[in-house]
Amino acid sequence: MTAAPACAVETPDLCGAYPRLDEQQITELSRHGERRSVSPGDILHREGEQTREFIVILRGKVAVVEGDGAKQRTIAVHGPGRFLGELGLLIGQAGFVTAVVREPGEVLAVPADEVRTLVAGDPALGDLILRSYLTRRTLLIGLDAGFRIIGSRYSPDARRLREFAARNRIPHRWIDLEEDEAADALLRELRISPHDTPVVIWHGDQVLRNPTTAELAKAIGLLVPASSDAVCDVVVLGAGPAGLAASVYAASDGLTTVVLDAVATGGQAGTSSRIENYLGFPPGISGAELAERAVIQASKFGARLTIPAEASRLEPCEGHYGIIVEGECAVKAHAVIIATGARYRKLDVPHLEKFEGSGVYYAATPFELRMCRRSPVVVVGGGNSAAQAALYLNRNASSVRMLVRGSDVHASMSRYLADEIDRTPGIEIMYHTEVCELLGDRTLRAVRAQNTRTGELLEIQTSALFVFIGAEPHTEWLKGTLPLDNRGFVVTGQGTSPWGTLLPLETGYLGVFAAGDVRSGSVKRVASAVGEGAMAVRLVHERFTTTGSQ
Template structure:
């Protein structure tokens, strides 16, 4: 394919996504790398295939394109000193773009395993590459690159796929049957009808009709759960802040570590648009980016993260434990750290399930943001999650109303959030107000709320209701296995047993620990969860000294 003149003009680096390596850094990479001559049209890596090399351009120019050979779109053009690749090089995902040589020259190719080792040992180079890759991922998401999901906004399966992609920050484009004029034509081209949706289009020609989440994950290169006879040192169930911290500390201590999560890394924190008060990030950081950094960090030390993998059973065995996913024992470990976190409690109103996914939401991610563009939004709750969601949604919604059952938010919300909400036009807080009824036929059209002081009933027009009213633990799969309190949270560090008194984060089973929001009595904060994850690993070592495991 012949490049147009515009295709060979180097893309300016306006946001740190395309830095240039200096001579010293290139020399450092040259030791394990291989120099290659390249010609126009050469493919250096291809969309849909795993990224196996870190490539530095020494001479010539390379274009990064989506849809190579078909409806091609140029994402960026790079010249000497710049490097190729994206976050998938560090996480093992397939690539979402193709790199094609536009001008003849020379490149330096470093195997992916080697670059991970170099990055781990060179903080300056590692930080440069990581920052670049994180920014490139954000740019790809903003450009609607990646695979396409065609479906109805009212379809639970379409929402499931979109939520999985959004929560895992996987580049994709959502094509809405109700709003996108190109949807019908595209379906006809694929010989599908609207009744066949949701449909996923990958690499332009691979079509998946209503795939399971696991099938989609496998297609794009995410690790699938696979049973093994090997007994690892630690399995961490849940990849929120506590689970990711446990994974990082366990793997960095040399323990063979497996981390499982049902949906995505990050947990509830991963859905936060901005965490402003997390130590070390004075300008704030999104929950998704914090999770991405932790995943890369854990992988650097050798931890294996598997998503999606929802644990369904914990089985004590002779000298170890088995974790079951979909009825099959996929991981065996000498110690277990349960960090499955909590999920937001549901409203106690009639017909709630009718509107879940088609008007009632429990997270505020880019997917939900698209669902309420230029529409009035209602947020229920007065805590940090509700406040963060209100601020995030306010940028896209026509108005945001917060329904708070008490008379103040300062006792339940961080001061910086409460102050920012007070300063933000477009957000109205309605105190002493509770939802009584959801109104609408196929989709949510309004909510009926009551002022509990006056008894007045109000009908608020909205097509999007966001619920953040406290948490319920993810412990259904553990009932009858470990002690739970009356609210379902895991009890730790209490009682006695034939093997002695449990350690502070240890459950009623020796070597089974709980950390973070899932634990009874824990402080429901990101920093606290991270601390408990690290502490749980220290207690694993302590338990191993008594059992002789290591």
């Protein structure tokens, strides 16, 4: 698709992505910005660069385009009353599209920092902008906008880059060396050998050759760890529901707050296609959207989110704690909230690693949904996560089989999900069934399963196996530092430490708390994780009154 010509037709509003501001809202914004005349060809913001201004079109038309030259395509055309930008403007990412003036006119430019403040103080305007930006991000992901990842589906590094982009809901396009006919021509054009893949093509012709996750994050504007001698009030480790809730409440209370996560915001909840029993969202909400909203809230109050940044050690210092990332002390804080959550448990079958990412998956997001088009899918597990995945994947799959070890799912699955599974055509539950072997060469071809009652062996044709069989805590890095139970979860609020009586949620160190799924005895639900994150912040204040740290 080529760039829009002059006098281009304005794009209709799509699912609330392109609303118009009313006169009162424009008047309010005008107090914080400046009006500018614009001419055809003027660039208002550019792909690959951080968007620093919120632009409202007063007169004329502006096209939002992706790519350069003959490969440029038009995403949308906006007229008076419309505003530009997308989610990156609110959270500090680089832009994934370019805005170019098509018809002369006038725009209102408001500094991004001013807009973030206005969004926080004006619920109506904030909700309009937030809903629009969330929808635009979804549209960009669906259009395969953003950077391109070129590589082999069998490459662990290509899988790492794809999963990072998908989990963080970063618009990108995957170009498969095995399937995409244009891949070879593109590599020749860039003078790159297939043996040198994966590569990331970003911002026109910028080539990142097998970048680390941190290098890719830096290129697209995500914050990376930066050592500092300054001691913040609170460091939150993990950006799942518990960690994000803690960061929102800590930052809104005026505490200097730093949040670190190894992979992406949202945690396990971020991989859920739809959470339908979370208070306040009767239609349901995807885990990714819930996380995006929380990130914006935390950023609005001043929390600094850094991804990817995996803590490897906790070091008590005199009066504070140091968090070690990649061998260096990345953050120093008076209080620590550990919310690193849990990771999905893996099947105990031979050669599992061989198929991970090329047939075996631990999440059901739009990234995985594309791989299941008109194909049979197998889901292992009988809990809520397995049910949500089955219902979501059933949209694209030709059939979905759920393999469950027990004889009933009602003990491990919410009633509303069990009822929906029962009335959904295309989903079959196979009880007393376990996976015993994975079949295939370089990709998964079939699953061999066994009925544990009859001993019967079944071969189920599938190229996509989704595993939801519980989780293990992400606490390997804490062994020998904090007390853990026999399953590896962090023990909190029990007994005393050498420095005094422990508060609820407090670990073996004063001022170090655990919240959410990582905590021993926690209720594995999003709502309870959010509650514990908020409670941990209140306890931080209580601890500060005894230590005088703040």
